[in-house]
Amino acid sequence: MGFWHVLWPTGLFSNAAVVTAFRIGSAVAVVNAVVGVFVVIRGQAFSGHALGDVGATGAAGAYLAGITALWGFLAAGFSSGMAIESLGHRVRERDVATGVVLAFMLGLSALFLYLISALTETSGAPIAILFGSLFTVAPGMTGYVLGLSLSALLLLGIIFRPLLFSSVTPDVARVRGVSPRLVGLLFMVSLVVAVEESALVVGALLSTALLIGPAAIATKLSRQPLTSMALAMAIGVFTTWLGIILAYDSFLWPPLNRGWPISFFITSLMLLSYLTVQIASGRQRRSNAATALTDFGNLSTEREAWW
Amino acid sequence: MWHLLWPSGLLSFSFMQNAWMAGSAVAVVSAVVGFFVVLRGASFVAHAVPRGSFAGAAGAVLMGQSSLLGLGLFALLSSLGIALLGRRRRGAVATALVLVAALGLGDLFLSIGNVYAPEVFALLFGQVVGISRADVYFVGSLALAVVLVVAWLYRPLLMHSVSAEVAEVRGLRPVLLDGIFLLLVAAAATATVPVVGALLAFSLMVGPAAAASLLAKRPSTAVFLSIALALVSVWISLWLAYITSWPIGFYVSAWSLVAYLAVRLGQASRRGRTTLAQSDGALKTTTRGNFSG
Numbered sequence: 001m002g003f004w005h006v007l008w009p010t011g012l013f014s015n016a017a018v019v020t021a022f023r024i025g026s027a028v029a030v031v032n033a034v035v036g037v038f039v040v041i042r043g044q045a046f047s048g049h050a051l052g053d054v055g056a057t058g059a060a061g062a063y064l065a066g067i068t069a070l071w072g073f074l075a076a077g078f079s080s081g082m083a084i085e086s087l088g089h090r091v092r093e094r095d096v097a098t099g100v101v102l103a104f105m106l107g108l109s110a111l112f113l114y115l116i117s118a119l120t121e122t123s124g125a126p127i128a129i130l131f132g133s134l135f136t137v138a139p140g141m142t143g144y145v146l147g148l149s150l151s152a153l154l155l156l157g158i159i160f161r162p163l164l165f166s167s168v169t170p171d172v173a174r175v176r177g178v179s180p181r182l183v184g185l186l187f188m189v190s191l192v193v194a195v196e197e198s199a200l201v202v203g204a205l206l207s208t209a210l211l212i213g214p215a216a217i218a219t220k221l222s223r224q225p226l227t228s229m230a231l232a233m234a235i236g237v238f239t240t241w242l243g244i245i246l247a248y249d250s251f252l253w254p255p256l257n258r259g260w261p262i263s264f265f266i267t268s269l270m271l272l273s274y275l276t277v278q279i280a281s282g283r284q285r286r287s288n289a290a291t292a293l294t295d296f297g298n299l300s301t302e303r304e305a306w307w
Numbered sequence: 308m309w310h311l312l313w314p315s316g317l318l319s320f321s322f323m324q325n326a327w328m329a330g331s332a333v334a335v336v337s338a339v340v341g342f343f344v345v346l347r348g349a350s351f352v353a354h355a356v357p358r359g360s361f362a363g364a365a366g367a368v369l370m371g372q373s374s375l376l377g378l379g380l381f382a383l384l385s386s387l388g389i390a391l392l393g394r395r396r397r398g399a400v401a402t403a404l405v406l407v408a409a410l411g412l413g414d415l416f417l418s419i420g421n422v423y424a425p426e427v428f429a430l431l432f433g434q435v436v437g438i439s440r441a442d443v444y445f446v447g448s449l450a451l452a453v454v455l456v457v458a459w460l461y462r463p464l465l466m467h468s469v470s471a472e473v474a475e476v477r478g479l480r481p482v483l484l485d486g487i488f489l490l491l492v493a494a495a496a497t498a499t500v501p502v503v504g505a506l507l508a509f510s511l512m513v514g515p516a517a518a519a520s521l522l523a524k525r526p527s528t529a530v531f532l533s534i535a536l537a538l539v540s541v542w543i544s545l546w547l548a549y550i551t552s553w554p555i556g557f558y559v560s561a562w563s564l565v566a567y568l569a570v571r572l573g574q575a576s577r578r579g580r581t582t583l584a585q586s587d588g589a590l591k592t593t594t595r596g597n598f599s600g
Contacts (some may be wrong), residue, residue: 084525095348096345096567099354100563102354103507103564107554108557108561110506114554119430138540196440248370264412270407
């Protein structure tokens with residue numbers, strides 16, 4: 001099996017599940033990359049991850065109530081997002097507020113999953129709900145996914161300037177008449193839509209990976225917000241494609257010949273890329289040590305340099 | 308009625324005795340480490356390390372080893388990963404990436420190993436009934452070790468958590484203290500996950516300590532108050548879980564939220580009253596000033 005055979009295995013595009021995975025995976029990767037850049041600048045990685053996790057609670061609740069999973073995801077996401085935003089609007093309290101809300105929602109999902117297994121005697125539901133897979137997406141979801149992705153992007157486009165302003169220099173933004181509270185709330189809405197939609201189709205785990213990973217790497221590579229977003233999109237889409245192809249290849253791999261989970265490939269690719277960029281930027285910083293003054297100034301100008 | 312509230316076997320069954328002992332040890336260790344977690348704003352780390360350690364347990368089950376070994380190893384690896392990647396104020400991002408990488412591995416272990424689903428459920432959400440006497444000794448000694456380390460390093464850890472700059476000026480090494488803090492979280496996670504589960508281990512670290520930190524004026528008071536709140540929370544949860552047979556993690560996390568919300572609301576109403584009183588006072592001063600002028 002040659003190198004190209006690994007990257008272009010036979011039958012890749014004639015498999016319907018793989019084609020759906022490519023489509024949905026790309027849409028999710030693009031939205032998460034754009035929202036993720038703001039998540040990283042605003043230091044909301046914990047909230048972004050927590051919203052993905054609470055989706056599982058919504059899914060379990062929807063399963064119990066017998067309604068479509070999508071509404072469960074959105075309901076859990078919006079209630080948690082608003083709770084985090086109202087309890088933790090001050091930076092000092094945000095971390096703890098997110099933690100307490102996430103803990104409660106996970107406790108609730110423990111209860112729901114217990115009730116599901118007690119009432120319906122299916123024990124596989126918890127794992128299916130906690131670890132989604134890109135290959136099990138129903139093709140009928142594509143329309144919903146695209147619609148939600150577009151509305152999250154649209155909202156982000158509307159608040160783009162004030163959001164960037166208040167994320168980078170909140171004090172200046174306030175003086176200029178931008179309300180950080182309102183902008184933060186609107187951003188939370190688009191974050192909830194983006195994260196819940198991706199948690200529904202790719203699972204909470206991949207949703208966090210695609211939200212934080214590409215944005216973290218891209219903001220290390222470029223300080224310009226628009227460049228970072230473009231880079232994050234490219235990184236997210238590329239990693240997702242590579243993950244899908246490797247997962248498809250892995251159906252021939254030991255020990256089972258039934259495929260490794262795609263989440264394993266995508267998450268380890270993210271960590272490896274971040275590590276590479278971190279080491280490279282560290283080396284570059286050391287080689288610039290002669291110009292120690294600029295290096296010293298980096299920390300304070302890091303935020304202003306966004307402009 | 309009385310029988311419903313105090314069912315037979317609550318204290319006499321040996322598995323319940325094990326649960327009471329292990330639960331109390333877990334409450335103490337979570338509250339002590341949780342105090343520093345809240346002070347440093349490190350809830351995400353407290354969530355990620357136990358959650359990542361789940362992958363280790365799945366791997367250990369796959370290789371036929373004790374799941375405690377896997378838990379401990381992965382808790383250690385996750386906190387080391389966070390320590391190494393998370394310099395330069397990018398802690399949350401590094402935590403997220405380490406967490407998803409650990410969970411990706413866990414997903415791989417689960418799919419290769421075909422791990423029995425109830426076992427996964429117990430690791431994720433805790434299994435009070437399954438605690439053996441050996442587990443009690445393990446959890447107890449780990450908890451004791453953590454408490455002793457914290458007692459020994461209390462002042463430097465406190466100073467570093469409040470202000471890393473001041474600690475550095477005073478000659479403390481921030482990298483070392485960050486590492487010690489993360490090791491403490493890893494040890495607390497290893498002790499807590501078998502009892503409360505990987506998903507909810509952090510609720511005991513965050514909830515009681517957050518409520519205590521809002522209530523107490525002095526750090527040492529906050530530590531003891533946090534221990535007391537955590538113990539009460541675990542005892543009530545054990546009792547309710549025994550009566551209803553619902554998962555204990557649900558009760559623990561619900562009590563965390565209730566305690567935190569009660570303190571926040573109490574403070575908000577008190578603050579509302581003081582500002583009212585202050586503005587009232589200010590009004591009186593200005594009116595008096597106007598009159599005398």
